[in-house]
Amino acid sequence: MLNVVIPMPLQVVLDDVGWWSGEDGHAKNEPFRTGIPRGHVPADYAAIVSLGRQLGMAPAGCFIIGEWDTKNLLRKLPRSQWMGEKWDNNRWVGPWLEEAADIIRSNRDHFELALHGITHEFWENGKASRAEWHDCYTGVMRPYDELHAHLDMFATLLDQHGLGPFPTSFCPCAGGFRWGAGEKGIDGLLSKFGVRYTNTPFHHMARARATQHHRFGIDCGVLTVDRQPDLVSWFELSTTPTVEVYGPIAGMHWPNILHADPSRNEEAVAPWVAALRAIDRRVDRTLSRNTADCFTQYVHHLCVRVAPAEPDVTFDFTELDALPPFASTGEFTIKLHGFAADRFTSEDLDILSMQYKAADSNAVLKLRRKTKSKTAKLTRIR
């Protein structure tokens, strides 16, 4: 009997990338930053690229862009930061901006720039409130027009540093998010800017209606996926996961792959490479190339039925095709376990690649549907 699975994907998501100050400022009306005992440096971006390069993927760096403002444009958004109309970012303007931007621009296959926010929180009457996009405690969205201006500002600051185009993936700050409110909600707004993928913990997500699936929801073409608890504490330097990674998101924060001495960042990256590679070797898991790849695979993992019946494997897409439209790469991965390196053929599927991993007795096939038919067959050639 063929052992065939559509494995659960895994995408590395690092929150709070982009800060230059490492200080957790929440006790003095400033944002929760990364909370590490030093400032950030370009080598911290190189650490993300190194992780991605060694794993053959692009970790999502959820970007806070406020401290990249070289022209004090945030004075126009006085509730987006703690200084209001007196915003002054001069302290963080220097050659490190271009050095870090160059690292990101030169390594797009190993650094996915994702949207996180301007400065992470929201200032009401000068007082910091969690968090930027929604009130975390009530689930009430910040004013639509103001958030529209935040997204315009994010785009402007990206352009200042040649870091566009606008990201397709998003992680709301501090998990403050209200799903499903349509055009006038956050999904409608994000979709105008080309965002297609959101990750956030469902256990404290506010909802305007029920999601289509308990692990994901689709609203205005934006696919939102449940991010299960993060692997380690947000401020911990140089750590590795001590728990099983259950979901499709390896939820982490930037410090987790950094060293107190940035020249030793590789020492912090190495254990993550080993841990994530070990997960990728399992028959039931697969590391994703990026967020789009991960989310497409995850929906296939949850909604496509696989029925092996020698010498064929039949896929049933009925549940997948009943979903509202969302951005899909159209590709999905299957793994077959415990047999020699056979060949496959299909009239219904393009076989984009096949790798046989002898050490794990796994074959990994990347497939794409050729037709709109609800079922597809893959045949093993003996």
Ligand SMILES: [Zn+2]
């Ligand atoms: Zn954050």
